[in-house]
Amino acid sequence: MFSKACEYGIRAAVYIALRSLDGRRVSVNEIAEEIDSPIAFTAKILQQLSRNNIIHSVKGPTGGFEIERAAMDSVKLNMIVKAIDGDAIYVGCGLGLKECNAEKPCPLHDKFVDIRTDLSKMLKSTSLFELATGLEVGLTYLKR
Amino acid sequence: MFSKACEYGIRAAVYIALRSLDGRRVSVNEIAEEIDSPIAFTAKILQQLSRNNIIHSVKGPTGGFEIERAAMDSVKLNMIVKAIDGDAIYVGCGLGLKECNAEKPCPLHDKFVDIRTDLSKMLKSTSLFELATGLEVGLTYLKR
DNA sequence: CGAATAAAGGACATTTTTATCCTATTAATA
DNA sequence: TATTAATAGGATAAAAATGTCCTTTATTCG
Numbered sequence: 340m341f342s343k344a345c346e347y348g349i350r351a352a353v354y355i356a357l358r359s360l361d362g363r364r365v366s367v368n369e370i371a372e373e374i375d376s377p378i379a380f381t382a383k384i385l386q387q388l389s390r391n392n393i394i395h396s397v398k399g400p401t402g403g404f405e406i407e408r409a410a411m412d413s414v415k416l417n418m419i420v421k422a423i424d425g426d427a428i429y430v431g432c433g434l435g436l437k438e439c440n441a442e443k444p445c446p447l448h449d450k451f452v453d454i455r456t457d458l459s460k461m462l463k464s465t466s467l468f469e470l471a472t473g474l475e476v477g478l479t480y481l482k483r
Numbered sequence: 484m485f486s487k488a489c490e491y492g493i494r495a496a497v498y499i500a501l502r503s504l505d506g507r508r509v510s511v512n513e514i515a516e517e518i519d520s521p522i523a524f525t526a527k528i529l530q531q532l533s534r535n536n537i538i539h540s541v542k543g544p545t546g547g548f549e550i551e552r553a554a555m556d557s558v559k560l561n562m563i564v565k566a567i568d569g570d571a572i573y574v575g576c577g578l579g580l581k582e583c584n585a586e587k588p589c590p591l592h593d594k595f596v597d598i599r600t601d602l603s604k605m606l607k608s609t610s611l612f613e614l615a616t617g618l619e620v621g622l623t624y625l626k627r
Numbered sequence: 628c629g630a631a632t633a634a635a636g637g638a639c640a641t642t643t644t645t646a647t648c649c650t651a652t653t654a655a656t657a
Numbered sequence: 658t659a660t661t662a663a664t665a666g667g668a669t670a671a672a673a674a675t676g677t678c679c680t681t682t683a684t685t686c687g
Binding site: 400401403 | 633634
C-alpha cells in the first residue's frame with residue numbers, strides 16, 4: 340500500500356508528535372531506535388518531511404525534530420503520504436493504465452474508486468494528534 | 484497498491500477471458516499487444532497464473548492461453564493477487580510493523596482494517612467473467 | 628573562539644522489482 | 658519425420674527502492 344519510506348515517515352511523525360506533547364525535541368537516532376527503522380534512511384525521510392513543513396527541525400546541540408501543538412491537529416496523514424509517495428495512490432489506476440477515468444475506465448475502475456475514496460477520506464481525516472494520543476495512553480505501538 | 488506484475492496479470496487474465504468467450508486461444512504476443520505490456524515479462528506472469536491453475540496454457544502450434552467458461556466464474560481477483568503478490572495486502576500492517584493485531588495494534592490498525600476488509604471483499608467477489616463482459620460490450624478498456 | 632552536537636545533503640552500495648534474451652520443450656501439420 | 662509455432666524456464670540486465678557512509682553546515686556552550 341505505502342512504500343517503506345512512507346511507513347517510516349508516518350511512524351516517525353507520530354513519535355515526534357508524541358514527544359513534542361511533552362515539549363521534548365528528538366534526534367534521528369532516538370526516532371530510529373523507537374520506531375525500529377534504519378537510521379540514515381530515516382534521516383532522509385525526515386528531511387523530506389521537514390522540507391514539506393510537516394515537521395520542524397533544529398540543528399546543533401539541543402537540536403532535533405519537533406512538531407508544534409497546532410500542527411499536530413492540522414497535519415493529516417494524507418499530507419505525509421503525498422510528501423513521500425506522491426499522489427499515485429489517490430490518482431493512479433488500480434490496473435496501471437496511464438489514462439483511466441469515468442469516460443474510459445479500466446474494468447476495475449468503479450470498484451476501485453470506492454475503495455480509494457474511503458482510503459482517501461480516512462487519511463484526510465486522521466491527524467497526528469489523534470495517533471499520538473493513542474500511543475501516549477499505551478493503546479497502540481510503533482514497533483514490533 | 485498492486486505490483487506491476489499483478490496489474491499485468493489481472494489485465495492479461497481479463498483479456499484471455501474475453502477471448503475465451505469466443506472460443507479463441509491467445510498467444511503471449513497478442514496478449515502483450517492488447518494490454519500494452521512488455522512481452523517477456525508478461526510471459527513470466529502468465530506462467531505463474533498457469534502454475535496456479537488460474538489460466539490454462541497449451542504448447543505448440545495453435546497453442547496459447549485460455550480460461551474455461553466455468554473458471555471465469557470461480558476465479559476471483561483475490562486469487563490472482565494472491566498468486567502474484569502474495570498475501571501482504573491482506574495480512575500486513577499498514578505501517579510496516581512485523582506484528583500488528585488487535586492485541587498490539589499500530590496507531591492506524593483499526594482504520595486500516597476497515598479499508599482492507601472492503602478491498603478484500605471487493606477482490607473476493609469480483610470474477611473474471613464480470614470484468615470480461617464489461618470489456619466485451621465496450622464499457623471498459625485494458626490499455627491507454 | 629573552539630569543541631562538540633545535531634541535521635543536511637551528496638555519493639555510493641545493496642536489494643528488489645521490472646524487463647530482456649536465449650535455449651529447451653511440446654505439439655500440430657505438411 | 659522435419660519444420661514450425663507456441664509455452665516453459667534459466668540467465669542476465671536495467672531500473673527503482675531501500676539502505677549506508679561520509680562530509681558540510683548550523684548551533685550551543687564552555
